[in-house]
Amino acid sequence: MYSKVIPISLFAILGVFQGCRFSKETAAKGSLFVPNNSVFPAPHLIVYKTKKNYSQFVPVILNAEKNTLVSYPSPADMQLEGKPILPILLRQKYWMDVKGINKNVAYLSIKIEDFIKLDSVPSTAYLMGKILEKDPLLEMCDCGIKENDGPNVEMNLNRLILDKKLKSTCVVIK
Secondary structure, eight states: OOHHHHHHHHHHHHHHHHHHSSOHHHHHOSSSSOOOSSSOOOEEEEEEESSSSOEEEEEEEETTTTTSEEEEEOOOGGEEEEEOOOOOOGGGGGESSOOOEEEEEEEEEEHHHHHHTTTTTTHHHHHHTTTTOOOOEEEEEEEGGGGGGOOOOOHHHHHHHHTTTTHHHHHEEO
């Protein structure tokens, strides 16, 4: 009895992960990139445009009501070898995310270069008091699985932007 239940349960669990790994909507839009072949979800390539240039400021994630911090980085999360990790500027003031933002992103009034010098993460109350902009996004698109972006990702994204095909190729989030 148990010998049949375990394999069936294992296949059911793997099937759930398999279904989650690549959105049907992304596939229908003709994603720029190949679906992730692992059973673990991979980060997506997010392209966005903001009301102002917030690239030097620390991004945090708020809840849908924009009144509670859901996720925020530590100073170590925002640096690589002591240098700030910044989003990548694309054409026409679009940005390519490198840290994992979503539609509920907000920006602190703290610059990344100052934040990475901190010894520890400030309290959530302190961070909430430092929010510069709760609704910075003008546009946001999901362009597929990030791990499969290849060496020409910036060039490919810029081509989509210039050809006005970003929204028809990628999934529009906002």
